[in-house]
Amino acid sequence: MGEFDQPNLVLGTAGHIDHGKSSLVRALTGTDPDRLAEEKKRGITIELGFARLDLGDGRSMGVVDVPGHEKFVRQMIAGSTGIDVALLVIAADDGVMPQTLEHLAVLQTLGVPTCVVALTKIDLCDPEWVELVTEDINSLLSNTPFAGAPIIPCSSRTGEGVEDVRAALAKASMNATALHRSYGMRQPVDRVFSIRGAGTVITGTLWSGTVRPGDTVEMLPQERQCRIRTVQMHDKPVDVAVAGNRVALNLVDVKTDEIRPGDFLATPGLIEPTIRFDTHFTYLDTAKSGKPLESGVRMHVSHGTKEVLGRVLFTDGRVKLSPGESCFAQIRLEEPLPVSLGDRFIVRTYSPVYVAGGGQVLQAHPRNRTNLHEEVSILEALASGDRQEAVRYVLEQRTAPLTAHDLARQFGIDEPAALELLQAEVDAHRGCKVGELWFSTPATVRRSISAIEKELTVFHADNPSKPGLPKEELRQRCLPTMEPACFDEIVSEAVAAKAAVVVGGLVGHPAAQGAAQEAEKAAADALSAALKSYGLTPPSLTELAQEVHVDLALARRALARLRDEGAVYRVSSELFYDGAAVEACKKAIAEVLRNGGEGTIAGMKDAMGGISRKFAVPLLEAFDEEGFTVRDGAVRTLRKG
Structure with missing residues (x-):
């Protein structure tokens, strides 16, 4: 069977126990959905049954036959998940029953778009009674999304009307749109x-x-x-x-x-299970208690084929919800569920158990909060089905750029879909890209650049001689919640906007670079002069900086500059020699060794100006490291070539 030969819609049955769902499925499909011995023995459907329905026009549908007994409502909810067309079965001799109402509420809440009513067992009733029951059903459906649904009288025992049910389902399925379409499996x-x-x-x-x-x-x-x-x-x-x-x-x-x-x-990595999600929740009160539902009450939450315990917390201070009312809510779960944007769910009361309502998942990984503030605009857009507008609000409200992965996780959608939504904002000039991975708005990027520039101004005011500060320190000072990799891109944006410069791994403000460079040059001059005076017997860097009254960090930067220019010779992080003195020393050592002089420290002492081992040893070891000399035990020779 190829991809295009397959049915792409699922038909689900619903209705009260013993109203003839399984018998009708058997009459329509030729398949007995009651597969368990206990089901055969008791004459009721305990677990989900499956069949394939030929619609008579070359098309077919998958059929899920679900239990009708009140104790098996949980299985009914599991079976209703993923249904595109509902077949609501009502026996003519009984009419509308309590489980009929509960199953109808489940179908509504799960967003099943299309319904056909099969009025079964008409062979047990006279025509006038069938007409009265039909009127009752029309009245029941008038206040639901299924108002005007076709009601087909039939009998599975005699076969009367069965083909009319098939024809009604074929017609209904022409207008049905399969649910749950996305990139991933x-x-x-x-x-x-x-x-x-x-x-x-x-x-x-x-x-x-x-x-x-x-x-x-x-x-x-x-x-x-x-x-x-x-x-x-x-x-x-x-x-x-x-x-x-x-x-x-x-x-x-x-x-x-x-x-x-x-x-x-x-699909691996597609879904990250969550312990809470945002929703637009409707309280149905199928038990007809008339009592309001209180926020925070512990309930059974059914999603897909699983049921877990959780609490429904209404947002923005709402404490109660009357039957038939709806509001935004956050569902907090005791076990994680793999929910996604648009998924439907049902809640049932904790005890006694009955269907209380449900809704649609809006955000799969929201913050732990019930006061929405400006976030209400995101939920309103998602509830209306306008994902693009929701993304616009997300970008406007975030204080930092986000990735397609971030958006996919927040909404509970696949990453390719999130990337399309974000790119659409860029294409519409409402959003912008930051580097290769991040998305934001021009206003947010400007605010981030402004925060960097402000912090750099403060830093330079306190440290006029310093060219800047390390990037991570700057991030902690001005945008600590931003990811380091994202902050790198924002710094690049700041550099492009001439609000910052990066020199030697330090970030500084362009306006402060002149003063910092002058301070560094002055420090370099002072340090160079001091080192010349010491020749081959310099003090440590710390002592040298103190002597010329230069900050230690500034001294290191100045000496790094002098080293690049060849004015000083670095032996270690704490020991620097005058460059000219070192070159003269190297020439003298080379002359001694070429003329057959002894390559020991004692033999080279005169060539090194008679300095003590304290200064001679580190200098000679530096010569070995750079390859000027080669050491063999206590003797050194010039490197050949």
């Missing part, structure tokens, strides 16, 4: 089992990307990589599976107890 795991001779197999709905045999994927939250041996769809091997399909993956070297339902598979 993401797949929540809903089943794990072992096949003799093959090993561990997992199944789930492929949320995004593609998957092929031989691909390497990352198991989350284990953060362990593994390889895929084979890919199957509806019991048939495929060379590639695309997003929107029910997929089975045979994993290499993974035991069944090392991965479990609720885990995630993803």
Whole structure:
């Protein structure tokens, strides 16, 4: 099966227990989704069942049949994740039931865009009753996104209306848009089992990307990589599976107890699990308690095929939310979840357990806060689906440049998508690049340059003789939260703007360079004169600097300059000789050795002006190091050539 032959939509069933979901799926597909012996025995669906639906026009859909019993609502939530079209099953003899309302709330909250209602078991009712129940369903749906959804009377037992359901689903799927499209592969795991001779197999709905045999994927939250041996769809091997399909993956070297339902598979490095995320939350109160929901209450949070405990904290001081109301909130989790921007989630009350609401992930890695301040503009843009506007607000509000990786992590999107959004800001002249990796706004870069220039001005006022300070020290002084690599790029921007100069690894202000250079020249003159007076018996650098009243750091810079000019000879960090005196000494030593003189320290003492070993030894060792002489034991000779 090729990539373009595959169905790219998933149909999910929903409805109260014993309303005929599995029977209708069997009538539509020829596949019995009840696969467990216990399901057969009890006559109810306990775990997710899967099938493939032929739409009759050459297209097909993957089908997820989910449990209807109230104790299995958690499985229903897992099955609803990734659904593009819903088949809401309501038995004509029962009508709308409590779990019908709860499942409908789940479908709404998970953002399922399209719904078809199958009014089953019409063979058990007279036509007038079927008409009354149809009116009730229309009334129920009128206040939901599914208002006007087709309601198809049918009977799985007699076959009446089954093909009408198929036709309605085919029509609904024409306008449906598959969810969860992105660059990387993401797949929540809903089943794990072992096949003799093959090993561990997992199944789930492929949320995004593609998957092929031989691909390497990352198991989350284990953060362990593994390889895929084979890919199957509806019991048939495929060379590639695309997003929107029910997929089975045979994993290499993974035991069944090392991965479990609720885990995630993803492109390596695509997702970083989080312990909190920002959302636009809606309180549904499916239990019809009428009571408001208090901020911070402990709840069950369902995302993908996993449920963890967490707390829903309303933002900006809001303490309660009435049924039907919505607000921005931060969900804080007791276990990490691999959420991404746009993912849907459900929350259920802690005890007794019922669906309380849910929403959509807006930021996957926000700061730990509930007071939004200016950040509300970012969340409003994300909630409206305008990612580009959200990125504009992010760049405007950040005090430092950010990378595509930073934005991808914050929103919970893949890095290529983040890079496109950031580059679009640059192309629109609202943003700018800083170096090769960072993005910012011109205003933020100007503020950073201004901070550098201000700090340099203060530094030079306190240190008029110094040309500048080390880059890391400058960063700590003016932009301590900025990454060092990013700060390097900002310094380069400051240099280009003539707000800074970099000399010898030090950053200084251009206006202060003249005074610093004059101070350095004066220090060099004083040090050079002093060294000339000492000849081959100079004091230490510390003593020399004190003698000529020059700051030690300035003395080192001045001597480095004199060394580059050949005016001084450096033996060590603390010992410098007059350059002319050293050259004269080298000439005298060369003459002695060429004329057969002894190459010992005693033999060269007169050539070195009779200086003591204290000065002669370090000087001779420096001659050895530079290659002027070669030492063999206690004797030195001139290097040949």
